Amino acid sequence: MAEEPAAPTDATFRPARGRRRDEPARHRSLTHRQQPARPEGTTRAARRLARARRRRRYAVEALAAFAGLLVLVAFVDWWSEPGLEDPAESNGLPAVVGRPLLPSPVPTAMAVPGLQPRERSPSPSPSGSPAPSTPVVAPMTLAVSRADIPDTVDLTESGRRDWLHWGLGGGATTVRKRDGSGELRDLGGRGERSGWDGNQELFRWRDGAPVRSVDATPDGVYTCGTGNGFELAVVADGQPRTATVHLGVWMARGRLDLRLSGGGPSRTMRLEERHTSSSTQVTIRFQAPKGTRLLISWTVEETFTPHCGNVGLQAAALR
Template sequence: MAEEKPAQSVGPASHRTRAGRRRAESARPSPPTAPPSAEGETRAAARRLARARRRRRTTVEAVAALAGLLALVGYVNWWSEPVPDDQPDPDGLPAVVGRPALPSATADADAMPGLRPRERSPSPSPSAVVVPTPAPPAAPPTLTLGRADIPATVDLTEAGRRDWLHWGLGGTTSPVRKRDGSASLRDLGGQGDRDSWDGNQELFRWRDGAPVNSAGDVADGVYTCGAGNGFRLAVVADGQPRTATVYLGVWMARGRLDIRVGDDGPRRTLRLEERHTSLSSGVTVRFEAPQGTRVLLTWTVEETFTPHCGNVGLQAVALR
């Protein structure tokens, strides 16, 4: 038979080992802890201290805000208080009454009561001052003369686009004139008796006349005899450069044409002479003068070379 070994008992020994470990751990010193009552008192004291600090801070801020408000109200009252020496504004209110409140720090801040801007009636917009531009000084009148032979036929409708006159066909004192013309040409009469004749070498025609509407190849004209006798005409200026052509002649005489612009304007003189027969000419008068100024033309017998009616003659005048 085999030898029997005694059985090992492990339960009690293990139990003892664990029990000993617990005893050793429990024997170690535990960290000190405050008693429960002392910890609660410490937290309560901290809260009381925090509340006291908040109350002090709130009190200080309130006092500072009140002091600032009082200073602002005092400043505004001092600013808006009327001063006896202040003069009233043009609208009748004292100069310091109703001054506007100081601007708020924020856009949505409440307005301070009693500080309203002064209300005024809207002032009219200042009207623009229009300074009239001075008119440029008027140019001095000008006057020049020219002379040329008369064409065999003169078309007064073309030559006198602004105005024209023709003598002889309508009688000695009633010339035919341009219909609807400018009426710038005037017959002022003259010294001596007028007569008409129809033997002029130059012929005239027109298509816009009155009282004779149209005519062709008219040889008529008027004349006056004797030294010192003649014709007086006028052209009314309109401020623009104009040209008037006078169709005139002499028969056994010397004629003198005097032209002047207004009373104090330039003057010109032209003579036409024929001792033995007749002579005709077209005298061109170029001028510029202020509107309404009269350019005066005087066509006179200066000397005769026959006892039988030495004369000056006039056929037409055209203006353009």
């Protein structure tokens, strides 16, 4: 006969905490899926470990998000840089950018109507540095006229800047203004000069050298033969000047050529007398740059006698 199973005692069976005593026996048996209870210290450690894992995960996710933000900023900055076809403007920004430009706190120039976008009005010239001035070049002018010589010519008055007189006591003598400008020059000429004291016009001065003063003299010089004559020059100083030359012919035709050096204008005048002598006063008004020369050539163009047809010269004055 089979033995009856022993009834459970309090030493071998205790109902689970929190279960009702009237639940079926299969739920109360230790051998049917019953798990032992976890100690309280083990549960707290597990929770701390879980929290630590969550914090590490959050940190890793935040670091990944920050790295992605840096990559995005670098990409946007690279995209906004000017390329070869978008040159940078003078203020350092590209001509075409995706971000708006802030207005400048200090206005650079006044707005000019009609400017296109990104056009700038021209910058004014700085007041402290004026534009360099171009030096004014004197014009080159030349005019000539003639008239009868007065009975007496005062060279001190007519030649306030300079004067010359030829033939006082002989063909080799020249008297000029003492302390004059020196702008009247005797360049010589072809043919031999000879003195003549039979001129109808008289000359005087009181500021000469080497002869200080003369009250009246008819003296002058002449040269014979076709092609012979005198060469004079007047140095210009850029201002309008007037030169007066007293000359004549004897049984000849004389040719007076005037020209400004350096490609300036020129003039020609003739004086002719076939039977006796004739004299005239030639007035030359000119202006030329400083250093330019008025060149005067007085020569025999044709003679009407085999006995020394000639051209003569008495005086020249400059004012």
